Amino acid sequence: MTLPYRLLVVCSFIVCAIAAPAQQLPALKPILDAQIGNSVIEIPPGKYLLDNLTNGAYQFINKNNVTINGNGSSIICNSQELAFRFYNCTNITISNFSIDYDPLCFTQGTIVAKDSVSNLWYEVEIDQGYPVDNVRNSRVQFYDPATRQLKRNSITTSEGHYAAFEKIGPRRFKLTKSAAWVAYEKVGDLVVLDVVSAKPNPAAHAFQLEKCVNATVQDVSIYGSNSFSFFERDCSGTHYNRCKVGRGPTAPGIPARLRSGNADGIHSSYASIGPLVENCEIKHNGDDCIIVCGRSFPVCKIDSATNSIYVLSREANPIFYAGDTLQQVLYAGVKSGKMTVQSVVSYVPSAAEQQAIVAMYPDLLFKTSYTKGARIVVDSLPGMGIGDIIYNENHIGKGFIIRNNKVGYNRSRGILIKSGNGIVQNNEITGTAMNGLLVAPEIHWMGGGFGHHLEIKNNLFFECMFEKNNQGMPPGVLSVFCANGLAQVPAAGAFGQINVHDNTVQKSPYPAIVFTSVMGLQSSNNQVAPYPCNSREHGKKFGVTFTAPVWEKNNTQ
Known part of the structure; x- marks a missing residue:
């Protein structure tokens, strides 16, 4: 694509964002319907409405050797639910478009009042240009007004944290706590809340592959989702290349977005052959950036x-x-x-x-x-x-490769692995509230499986583990960690044959690197830059110490 053409697409997008509500955009469904039997499906350059409020997700079922070329188009969904579903497809290629939502899948505003005595409530005034209908407190996050990033030493809260949630003005909500918990929120902080579809039981996620083999997803950007942005279940050999999950555009005069998708960025579940995820940028989403499980x-x-x-x-x-x-x-x-x-x-x-x-x-x-x-x-x-x-063992995503990606600025982990026979290589993980990379089965989630034959190399971690102290959280920026049902660190044998080398951790608390329960651990040439932030207590419940860059327990070479 030539530079003038790119500029034309960008300018067209800006004009539409100012002048054309989503319901006035040309409909995408007739364009796809007219080509549904073709081996190559073309979406002409432009901006389109995907009316999932009326029709639900657009579905591609039992397609083989089909290419879907978006030609740089922008696709706007009018309901906070699934946009595209690909089911039982083989050798398909999906490329070169973006997905966004109008209304958005979240809203944002500023804390304008707070209970300064008992710390039991606060009020949020929603920014102009952001939704005020169908707002929920299912995922409430606090942001620093100066950096517009997640607030340090804070937490993400959910419905269980609140005794009441009510709209008290045209753009104002009051959140009453269930207890006097502390997220170190204050007047002037920014807050993000979920927005849900007006439909009952809307389908989750934005882009879903199910029972697909050798799918290629390339140059696809997703700027919102009610849950996961990219989700695959029971697939084999998916290739994600140059995909993006990020904060979407806003019209002039409207505050910039704080969040991208509401939950995970790329979530691979039950894959028989794990995905190749490369050259992707997954940031600002509401949960983990990349997960294989x-x-x-x-x-x-x-x-x-x-x-x-x-x-x-x-x-x-x-x-x-x-x-x-x-x-x-x-x-x-x-x-x-x-x-x-x-x-x-x-x-x-x-x-x-x-x-x-x-x-x-x-x-x-x-x-x-x-x-x-x-x-x-x-x-x-x-x-x-x-x-x-x-x-x-046949459906944990074995054989995955995660390389050359940039992830972070999210409330949980950058990369989460519950799989084997895989590689995590040359990734930049920045600004994760929890672990930058966690290899763990997470028994409390009943996640599977237990990592084995993994190579973790040449990754850069920067400013990770900044969430409020949590003694039950898995410790470590780069962490291979297991706790059993009684919250005890098992003997060597939960994990097997883990090779960790040539990784770098900067501006993150000790212990920066954690290994537990590995039979066949190889670790070499990992660098941890000293950082005067050693008062954290993540993992103290498991006996972690915080005075050295590496903490190990129950490993064998």
């Missing part, structure tokens, strides 16, 4: 006579296929035996089975949601106990 399941019943394992689940359709390999993890947190899936049927656990698991995992999140389950028949049953964990 599967799912773990606690064992609630065992029938040795039929080689059957019964597991709890909080999702209706966990992914197990005949022939898949299950990895067993002992309740103590160390990997043990493996087995092969013969068959799977759904199972409804009893109340007693649910309660037994919850008692064994006191920090388990979403406890009341573990009402579903599966009965899995395996080829042979290793020694197993109630409370052990299994995960599907």
